[in-house]
Amino acid sequence: MTVSSMTGFARVDGAADGFGWTWELRSVNGKGLDVRLRLNGGFERLEAKVRDAVSKRFKRGNMGVTLNVSRSGDTNAYSVNRELLSELVQIAEEFDNTSSLSSGTIADLMNVRGVLEAYEPQEDEATRDANDAAVLASLNDAIDQMAAHRAEEGEKLDAMLRGHIDNIEATVTRAQNCEAARAEAIKDRLKRQVEELMDAGKFDPERLHQEAAVLATKADIREEIDRLKAHITAARDMLSKGGSIGRKLDFLCQEFNREANTLCSKANDIELTNCGMELKVIIDQLREQVQNIE
Numbered sequence: 001m002t003v004s005s006m007t008g009f010a011r012v013d014g015a016a017d018g019f020g021w022t023w024e025l026r027s028v029n030g031k032g033l034d035v036r037l038r039l040n041g042g043f044e045r046l047e048a049k050v051r052d053a054v055s056k057r058f059k060r061g062n063m064g065v066t067l068n069v070s071r072s073g074d075t076n077a078y079s080v081n082r083e084l085l086s087e088l089v090q091i092a093e094e095f096d097n098t099s100s101l102s103s104g105t106i107a108d109l110m111n112v113r114g115v116l117e118a119y120e121p122q123e124d125e126a127t128r129d130a131n132d133a134a135v136l137a138s139l140n141d142a143i144d145q146m147a148a149h150r151a152e153e154g155e156k157l158d159a160m161l162r163g164h165i166d167n168i169e170a171t172v173t174r175a176q177n178c179e180a181a182r183a184e185a186i187k188d189r190l191k192r193q194v195e196e197l198m199d200a201g202k203f204d205p206e207r208l209h210q211e212a213a214v215l216a217t218k219a220d221i222r223e224e225i226d227r228l229k230a231h232i233t234a235a236r237d238m239l240s241k242g243g244s245i246g247r248k249l250d251f252l253c254q255e256f257n258r259e260a261n262t263l264c265s266k267a268n269d270i271e272l273t274n275c276g277m278e279l280k281v282i283i284d285q286l287r288e289q290v291q292n293i294e
Contacts, residue, residue, distance in 0.1 A: 002242045003161075004294040005153030006030065006061035010145035014138035016131055022068045023142040027150065029292060030062035041069025049136060057143050058150075059244040060294045067135070084112075150294065157292055158239055161249075164286040165235050168256070168279065172228045175221065175263065175275035221266050224259045228279075231256050246293035253287040 010025040021041065035054050037047055050065060235252055238245045260283055264276035 002151050003154040003158045003239060003245065004147070004150045004242075005157055005292050006150065006246070006294050007153055007292060008061075008146045008149040010142045010149060012138050012142040012145060014134060016134045019069060019071045019131075021070070021135055021138070023139055024066045024068070025063065025142050025146045027058070027061045027063045027146060030060055033058055033060055034062045036062075036064050038064070038066045040067055041071075043067055043069065043132070043135060046132060046136065050139060053136070053139060053143060057147055058294070060246060067139075154293070157289055160289050161239060161286065161293075162236070164282055164289070165232055165239075167282045168228070168286070169232050171275055171278050171282065172225060172232070175272060175279075176225050178269070178272045178275065221263055221272075224263050224266070228256070228259050228263075231259070244294050246290060249290045249293060250287065253283060253290055256283045256286070 006027060006029045008025070008027045010023070012023045014021050014023075019041070021043075033055060035051055037050055039046060039050070046067075054063060054065065231252055235249065238248055238252070257280065260276055260279040263279065264273060267273040267276050
């Protein structure tokens, strides 16, 4: 499986007997899957099926789904209010004998509000089912197009994420190779500090060595380095497996950041401090791109 972005667009046109339609799907980042529908042309009845079709293919993203329907020609039927028309004809005939004004024609009377009314003819069940099936079939085409677009964007994100992870690995290696991070260097530095304290005044040698051991443990960054390397391996494994890994990667970024903070707090020279700060910058860049992953 490949990594998918949450950003995408799809448009598919379709046509059947007497009408045409257009599906438009737009997707942006979201914490979960939020589908907003706008179905026109009397197809509101398909809402449940549309939601089900979308949720089967996508797990995250704010997605807008719009169906626009256009009818070819005048599909309305008309009914004549004969009772009202008869009354108007009688009135017109009466005024025709008593007024010099023209009484008008039947065509004029048909324009009177309420005489001629338009209505949409009702579809039979078989026609409605056939139209629904045709519209839903083109929705599946739009969903396929959306999935392909999100996968294409995901390939670009995959390359960017792997680049950030490579930079994290390189910075972790630099931190590991810092002279101040070596156990011997920590031991020598604490030994000098203990000797200076012993020369400066009266201290309990045993207690002083206990405190030095505690400080040596706190200054040791090997555990942080090991955990950072494990996180790097886990991130690469997730990218290789693909799928809906956005939430997992976001959590892993938090773990990366936790170890970087600890590394900075333990840093005892400028080189190690710089490595810790660079790590935090790269991790922020990684997390920013992870927000786009499904």
